[in-house]
Amino acid sequence: MSIDPTTLRTFIAAVEGRSLAQAAAREGLVTSAVSKRIAELERTLGITVLTRHNRGVEPTAAGLDLYHRALSILRQMDSLTSITEDYASDGRSKIQLVANRSAIILFLPKDIALFQSQQSHKVRIDLLEAYSGDIPRLVVEKNLDIGIYHATGPAPGVYSLPYYQDNVTLVVPNGHPLQARESVRLDDVRKYDFLGYFPRHSYESFMQLAGHSLTGPLNVRIQVSNYEARCRMIREGLGIGIMPEGIANTYLQQFGLTKIALEDSWAKRQFYLCVRDPETQRDTSRALFEFFATRTSNKKI
Template sequence: MKGMDIPALEVFVAAVEEKSLSKAAERANLVTSAASKRVAELERHLQRTLLQRHGRGVEPTPAGALLYQRAKAILRAVQLAESAVQVYSAEGQAKIRLAANPSTILQFLPDRMARFLSQRDYVSVDLIEAHSYDIPRLLIDGSIDLGIYHANHPATGVTSLPFATDRVGLVVPIGHPLAGRAELFLEEALDYDLLGYFPRHSLDQFLAYIGQTVTRPPTVKLQVSNFETRCRMIREGLGIGVVPERIAANYLSSMGLVLLRLRDEWAARRFFLAVRDPVGLSPVVAELLAFLSQPA
């Protein structure tokens, strides 16, 4: 063995922390004999006894205790180095993991991402579609670098910046009894079947979101997540639906639909741009954060 290697240090650290070579072997997915061999090779290389073996397990010698502290720092540095490299794709491009809800992806990101990427050949973006209520958790878990979500208030546990606002409206087919209305409260439309997939992604969550603004739940016979498909279903008379106004505008004339303004306060939505911690962001993630933070 020419020198200390990372797997041997990992087994040694585990043995000190677990006070047992067999438990250290379990942590490293090794058999006990293999874990013992790695520690023995480490001791042979350093020409020092690092662990005292006894009937109750193992404990570090003074030299072992010193190595344990240094090994922890080494392993942490290796972990940080691996994390740093992960921001690059296999081809060497800087990689950013961005999650956003469907409304954001359709309404706000195409133009902005086109402008951002057109000037940065060295960057690739993995754009992930996710529910707004999942995005803060994905940030906290480290599964994504940036997230855009909508909520009444910034989420806890992450750093959020104002990003955009929109409104949802009620889409009905031409000729529907409500089609002549310019605006209304959702309460006034509850006599008609409502196509699901709501701004909060399930009927129960939607009702919690809108609070006491309706006196009874809407009748929902069909759940449709895709906005275009939802509008097609509305055209076929299968119900009326809540759709972001900017997205609905793409389908009104071609599908014979009418968009009614919802007067409910919850129809106005706030979107937030978030990171887990703005300190220590990779340069490219910080660059995209600054770019998206600018007014559209």
């Protein structure tokens, strides 16, 4: 006996819509195609599953039994299909991890390498980059295994644990009037030209975060997301910039730059780990999440 999934879905749509026409609209078919599939299903089974009348269709007792069995069959088939999301093509376990750029540059390479070195069976990690503000939503909507974001507090709708902490710092070229300062408040240096990106990625989002600490807008000359390119522009005197301290340290000597601590409270960032639901995590995903959790302890980068 050969009954394809499309026929079962069409039959389910007819039962739930109590109409061949509604089933056709739901499944993207013409009504005659739905009628033909139901007729072939009845011929294959040797029983009548739908009673036709002028108001539509009704399942027979056999049809009602088939309806519940068909739902169960399709659920099982969907669970088989989901295997492709959980495993790589070579059969290894696969974990989908989404993180912001700072996390990917600053600490994920070391932590992932250490995790992989402790595993008897290697897992494949698919690492996606996204903005922190989008990551909790992506974990829920796209059913990603683990997210890493920074925020002023845990995001709603996901289960979060604190991860690393870092600071954003002001970066100026050597010889700049601010070079001798150990720390500043951002509002004290508003008169200088700035190069974006900013924490929260756009100037508008940054102002929502830090605007309460400023008495006026910043003069943003150029927006550039690439850290190295931003440092090159700072060296050429095109403006001063704000960037994660751990990333700034990479370029200070190379480009003749100086970092200056920011005294503003928003300059300290808290990273969080998040999952959709810890109770439904797969074993491999849970192992990585728990490993990351042991690396937290509010460590600073």
